[in-house]
Amino acid sequence: MYDIDTAAPVMVTGATGYVAGWILKALVEAGVTVHAPVRDPSNEEKIKHLIAMADRSAGAIRFFEADLLDQGSYGDAMAGCRILLHTASPFTTSVSDPQRELVDPALLGTRNVLAEADRTPSVRRIVLTSSCAAIYGDNIDVAKAPGGVLTEEVWNTSSSLAHQPYSYSKTLAEREAWRIAGAQA
Secondary structure: OOOOOOOOOEEEEOOOOHHHHHHHHHHHHOOOEEEEEEOOOOOHHHHHHHHHHHHOOOOEEEEEEOOOOOOOOOHHHHOOOOEEEEOOOOOOOOOOOHHHHHHHHHHHHHHHHHHHHHHOOOOOEEEEOOOHHHOOOOHHHHHHOHHHOOOOOOOOOOOOOOOOHHHHHHHHHHHHHHHHHHHHO
16 A cells, blocks of 8 residues: 555545445555545445445545536545545446446546546545556457557557447546546646
8 A cells, every 4th residue: 555644535436336445445444534425425325335344444434425427526525635536437238328327427427527636726646447448348459459468558449339338438538537637737
């Protein structure tokens, strides 16, 4: 675990997700206060495992209401945080409307969270979790990779709204994050 200043809260999007759960566990065990934006903080069934985790740890979790599709909804949760870990993105392969259920939350969510971070002076570091889905969808992506090796230079070109839309959503969201980061340089 990296040295983290426990005096400042850390915000983790997607707090009820699998990856975020492990991140939250490490943070609260290290004594960090985690700001956890969720769609409905009153839904105790969705957050009870996180509450129990915090109760057994030196740190704490504060829940905030936020939605990936609502611009500005992360402001309260992000206030005072020096580190932002953006893990939120729908993960499912069974959807009826991949644009609405996968792409919009992943892509617009990344835009909204990073825009809020840009407006929040306390944020000093952003970590965005991605997926191998952003670099390959089908074997053709591996075959096209230089030397058949997947690296950070390789992007998924085989996924689309109609074929592997989850992988497509992850590719679009990560490309957008890099675009935003490049515009800040």
